[in-house]
Amino acid sequence: MSEFTTSLTEKHRAFIARQPVFFVATAAADARINLSPKGYDAFRVLEDNRVAYLDLGGSGNETHAHLLADGRITIMFCAFENPALILRIYGRGRPVLPQDSEWDGLASHFEMLPGTRQIFDITVDSVQTSCGWGVPVMEFERERETLKKAHRQSEPDKWLAKTAGRTRSIDGLPTTPTTRYFTDAQG
DSSP, rough: OOEEEESSSSHHHHHHHSOOEEEEOOTTTTTTTTEEEEEESSSEEEEEEEEEEEEOOSSHHHHHHHHHOOOOEEEEEEOOSSOEEEEEEEEEEEOOTTTTTTTHHHHHOOOOTTTTEEEEEEEEEEEEEEEETSOOOOOOOOOOOOHHHHHHHHHHHHHHHHTTOBBBBBBBBBBBOOOOOOOOTTT
């Protein structure tokens, strides 16, 4: 049986803190639905009705494009251990880039990771929990270091030039590139 609340509870926060992976879904009119898995220590509950996550450069920037076009976002956490549970956060989000005035305040909640390109700031509309009995029981082994390693090995000027050229989603929706390169040594 699913249950809805209008904000995150302490129980929800504790559950989220234990999960090593989450999934993000967005959509925009006449565009593909985007669904992405996310790892690392990249998700924060800022308030009962506000969450954010750190986004690293990857294969595309669909979430950014969809949020500019439509704003709707769903985040899902699944318990792969016992007890089973699925938690979905429904809300409206927006990208915050390093060049934006809100960056410093929002970034203070995170440790910057190599390849950080933006933070998604999300206002929570509702939270749904459900049984999760169909989700397999699995054990977390470790995070993959490949993405962070690839960003760490990039030359800053080349990385920024590459991201500067990514101004459209796969469906042609506009995106805004970041203007800052992050390494392990900077925040």
